[in-house]
Amino acid sequence: MSKTVQRIVWVAAIVGFVVGLYGLWLRVSVGHQAANYGSYVPWGLWVAGYIYCIGLSAGAFLMSTLVYVFRIERLKSIGKLSLFTALVSLFAALFMIWLDLGHPERAYKLVLNTNFRSIMGWMIWLYAAYFILLLVELWFAMRADLVACSDDAGLRGKLCRFLSFGKTDTSEAARTADANILRVLGAIGVPLAVAFHGGVGALFGVVGARPYWNSGLTPIMFLVGALASGGALLTFVVAFWGPKVGSEEHRKVVVFLGQIVLGLLLFDLLLEWAEYSISLYSAVPAEAESLRLVLFGDYWWVFWIVHLLIGAVVPILLLVFRGRSVGAVGLAGALIAITFLSVRLNIVLPALAVEELEGLRTAFTGPGLTFAYSPSLMEWLFFIWTISLAGLGFLIGYKLLPIVRTKEVA
Amino acid sequence: MPDLLEKQNVFVQMQEDIKRALQKPVDERRWVMVIDLRKCVGCSACTISCVAENKLPPGVVYRPVLESEIGTYPNVTRRFMPRPCMQCDEPPCVPVCPVHATWKRPDGIVAIDYEQCIGCRYCITACPYSARTFDTGHTYDEGTPEQMVYELLTNFEYGQGWDRESEGSPIGNVRKCHFCLHRLEEGELPACVTTCMGVANYFGDANDPDSIVAKLISRPNVIRLKEEMGTEPKVYYLV
Ligand code: SF4
């Protein structure tokens, strides 16, 4: 089954990449005019896609710390896979938000002229630190395996030889040293991941003008959502790409991951309930209006069907009743991870789709001066392209790099 | 009628208020706008004069006139409320900008540096008044065979020539009302103020006790929008 799933993902990624190219081309040639976000709903699918991918990355990374920092024996074999998943998702997130800018060519200003009073100003530094940390950690996690695969024939051997950067010592002592370095790096990574993903949540949470975002719970929900969705993605990945697919050992790892994800998902739903029920009960207009849009607006089905039914109820049933089957757990992981985009959309959009002052809706017309938003063709295609690119990056990296090789250093 | 003849036209008075303010160092000026909602008839001439003055493309608007209905049929009236940028004294749009592209000037006007803005649109989300809009580069003659000359006219916001032909900034930037800073610095009133046929708009330096606006904003029937946000707007409404 693993082979079939892998094949399906390959095909999907290639098709998505090819079809999505048109979206990339539109973004480069026509630009923001082909988008449906604008002045009143200034952030759309790409911002939602960015927090979605960054959440997947943070979640997958935090799972890797279970291996390298907390040294949970059972998960030992999936450390590299989670780091690699985190790296690929980070790339997708940053690429998407980069081309969301009105002036992508000025992105360097984020570094040279950072405003540290702005949470967005902090993000670039946190991402840079996280990116470097991921690379270094992944390298140390793979080092022994890179040495081992240096003798492989063809491209792979060459790549392994190059990437080992001449550090060929694979003695027990050297590997213990690697493991210790990994522990330190992972330990730095935990607060870093909490900072940057909690930070993304805070980026929204601090906006007093948008009552729907403006809550102390927002950063926490971001973190728990990241753990749930990133954990789910990793579960899916491990179920079908994980080391020693088909073995009893593999099954145990998947089952264990499934249980973790189940717990995280339930916790996420609890927070969601807290946020929604409290706001609905007090019914302060701006926030209640946003919630009304989520629950009963034109896109009610995004919440009820995509998020709750496909993204929560079905996976929970799978995890509870078929929790010992690799296929079912993997499917549950995929469902949660994919549908989590709906959660992210329902964070970004409803806050923006309400009038800040009565009468704005009809006061003036023009492109972008509307509160009704659904992503344009360009937005969807570019989103699909970025995700497919990341997917291909994962698949190719998986083929070429020793990501599921056996010499684990932890 | 000697009295009437002697009484100065309010525009002339305001113009003089501005000239006096310009004599002072910039940080001693405090530009404010007062809008008398009882006089506004909702003609939207101010909106359009602003579009013309600042060469605003489709989708960018600095000063829409918001209409709302009060009462139920058949006992209804309408209220018209022009909404420029409030030039908040505590502007929530400023601290969120990741690259210092928007800031409060010493005279209180919140400015944007078009060359610095990366177009992230965080400030749009942070403004409680929806005063900021995003310029995606649309033109009015889209889909027509001929490019119109007026589409390419240079605009002079912030006292600098912005050339639309080059397709550079302000395309891709966030834009907003700046009280026609480029006109002010030349001693002229903001375009919306001069255009209003009912004289519903007043403009001047609130730090000058002799100015018209200083007198108006000390009245009890003055309100500011969303006071609860702590933004300290510098646009006052007479109700
Ligand atoms: S009205 Fe909005 S854009 Fe203008 S200063 Fe206040 S927060 Fe900034």
Ligand code: SF4
């Ligand atoms: S859109 Fe421009 S002015 Fe607004 S926050 Fe971003 S960089 Fe600053």
